[in-house]
Amino acid sequence: MDFCKRQFTAALIAVLGLIAVAYVGVKAHLQPLFGVVIPYLALLLFFEGIIYRVIKWARSPVPFRIPTTASQHQSHPWIKRNLGEKLDNPSTFPYTVGRMALEILAFRSLFRNLRSELIETPQRPEGAKLVYWSYKWLWLGAIAFHYAFLTVVLRHLRFFTDPVPQVINKLAEVDGFVQFFVPTVYLSGVVLVVALLYLLGRRLTNPYLRYISLASDYFPLFLILGIGTTGILMRYVYRVDITKVKELALGLATLNPVIPEGIGTLFYIHLFLVCVLLAYFPFSKLLHAPGVFLSPTRNLTSNSRMVMHINPWNYPVKFHTYMDQENEYREAMYEAGIPVEIEPETAEETEPETTETEGEE
Amino acid sequence: MADYKNEFGWFAEKPTVEKKIYDRGKIIIGLVVFLVIFTIAFWKNLGKAIPPPQPSLKTPAILKLPEKERKCVEDRQFMREKHMRLLINWRDQVVRTGDRTYINSKGQKYFISLSNTCLQCHSNKSQFCDECHNYVAVVPNCWGCHSTKEQTVAKAEAK
Numbered sequence: 044m045d046f047c048k049r050q051f052t053a054a055l056i057a058v059l060g061l062i063a064v065a066y067v068g069v070k071a072h073l074q075p076l077f078g079v080v081i082p083y084l085a086l087l088l089f090f091e092g093i094i095y096r097v098i099k100w101a102r103s104p105v106p107f108r109i110p111t112t113a114s115q116h117q118s119h120p121w122i123k124r125n126l127g128e129k130l131d132n133p134s135t136f137p138y139t140v141g142r143m144a145l146e147i148l149a150f151r152s153l154f155r156n157l158r159s160e161l162i163e164t165p166q167r168p169e170g171a172k173l174v175y176w177s178y179k180w181l182w183l184g185a186i187a188f189h190y191a192f193l194t195v196v197l198r199h200l201r202f203f204t205d206p207v208p209q210v211i212n213k214l215a216e217v218d219g220f221v222q223f224f225v226p227t228v229y230l231s232g233v234v235l236v237v238a239l240l241y242l243l244g245r246r247l248t249n250p251y252l253r254y255i256s257l258a259s260d261y262f263p264l265f266l267i268l269g270i271g272t273t274g275i276l277m278r279y280v281y282r283v284d285i286t287k288v289k290e291l292a293l294g295l296a297t298l299n300p301v302i303p304e305g306i307g308t309l310f311y312i313h314l315f316l317v318c319v320l321l322a323y324f325p326f327s328k329l330l331h332a333p334g335v336f337l338s339p340t341r342n343l344t345s346n347s348r349m350v351m352h353i354n355p356w357n358y359p360v361k362f363h364t365y366m367d368q369e370n371e372y373r374e375a376m377y378e379a380g381i382p383v384e385i386e387p388e389t390a391e392e393t394e395p396e397t398t399e400t401e402g403e404e
Numbered sequence: 405m406a407d408y409k410n411e412f413g414w415f416a417e418k419p420t421v422e423k424k425i426y427d428r429g430k431i432i433i434g435l436v437v438f439l440v441i442f443t444i445a446f447w448k449n450l451g452k453a454i455p456p457p458q459p460s461l462k463t464p465a466i467l468k469l470p471e472k473e474r475k476c477v478e479d480r481q482f483m484r485e486k487h488m489r490l491l492i493n494w495r496d497q498v499v500r501t502g503d504r505t506y507i508n509s510k511g512q513k514y515f516i517s518l519s520n521t522c523l524q525c526h527s528n529k530s531q532f533c534d535e536c537h538n539y540v541a542v543v544p545n546c547w548g549c550h551s552t553k554e555q556t557v558a559k560a561e562a563k
Contacts, residue, residue: 203445207541
């Protein structure tokens with residue numbers, strides 16, 4: 044089995060194994076474990092892990108601005124900059140907030156994603172030409188996935204609150220506006236799974252991407268795909284008793300856990316996969332969520348032309364200059380025929396001085 | 405702390421960087437906002453005990469039945485999980501074929517009608533249907549057509 048297939052299969056087997064663990068666990072009547080203990084442990088790991096990571100990141104000093112500009116730096120007043128340029132290369136705090144907002148809410152840097160291609164045609168006798176294309180599909184897949192996932196998570200608040208906030212009800216109403224099927228199909232669930240399949244297919248069909256994809260890239264995709272699929276199956280196909288599910292969820296949220304009888308196995312598989320996602324979060328690539336807030340290339344104002352940034356741990360370093368070098372090896376250099384600044388004869392006359400200065404230092 | 409020389413030349417010593425949390429204020433604010441938002445369900449429910457819904461079966465029509473016959477078309481677990489699928493399948497069946505008979509898993513025949521059979525027994529919409537629907541924030545669109553004649557049905561049954 045080659046490298047790519049091994050990475051893919053390892054992740055797939057891991058997720059299927061997790062599903063099997065939950066299935067066997069529930070069949071062995073371990074509901075209190077899968078319904079109460081694991082969710083609380085997973086939440087604890089999630090919060091603790093994220094706080095640990097963020098504090099670890101914060102311990103790295105960032106003394107310099109990293110502009111990584113995609114546009115014109117602020118410069119002379121007669122070099123005009125439009126709004127886009129000011130947002131891409133902000134020189135003031137409000138524009139930096141704007142750049143962060145564009146990055147976090149609209150995935151600005153993914154929007155700039157390019158596809159490169161070597162074009163070889165008979166019309167080009169000089170050989171293949173490298174061409175860059177605008178390529179928005181990754182951006183579209185990513186933004187569809189993230190917003191669908193956000194909507195799904197927010198909608199799940201109806202299981203954790205009583206009475207359910209009006210905002211959540213409105214969100215669910217808008218999400219299910221197609222009024223297709225009973226219970227109403229929520230578009231976010233469909234978009235979530237379709238976007239995930241695109242993101243997975245992208246890794247599998249593009250040979251370059253397949254080559255750099257690791258098990259840790261596939262695993263979250265399979266895991267969230269598993270969560271989405273079990274959720275959709277539970278809602279539309281193999282129903283579970285939703286009031287009992289809410290009893291369990293509210294029990295967790297009120298710190299007064301209960302395990303109601305008669306919830307289907309599918310629910311526990313769903314819950315277990317969510318717990319695994321929460322616990323896995325602080326140890327994985329998914330940390331880009333808090334990480335984006337701490338990206339020095341995004342959150343620092345590009346004012347290095349206006350403000351002097353001094354390395355806080357800088358100290359004067361003694362340089363060993365060329366003349367020091369020559370003074371040391373003048374004879375040897377001369378004998379080897381290497382040109383020297385001062386001939387050895389001349390140097391001998393002034394030698395006492397040079398040795399003195401060197402001694403002083 | 406100074407520079408040093410070895411056989412390869414002069415080198416600056418590896419800088420020692422102060423071990424501390426940089427931008428402490430911003431980091432703490434960020435973490436607090438994250439924690440508060442992500443634990444909102446805990447805050448909202450703090451110290452609350454929310455009783456599970458108890459759909460009432462005490463309607464005149466049900467009480468009139470002998471104890472043994474107080475059964476719905478399917479068993480309790482099925483109805484709890486899948487009554488919405490059942491109702492929507494009935495709707496499709498009646499609208500498309502006009503066939504108003506349902507044969508349940510035990511082979512018993514039932515007359516299909518939400519207003520006239522289901523709601524005849526369960527005449528107490530607010531204590532039965534709404535009890536769970538409100539609990540899990542579900543808004544079924546049955547009531548758009550099958551208007552709630554709760555009061556009149558209940559009264560008619562009581563006579």
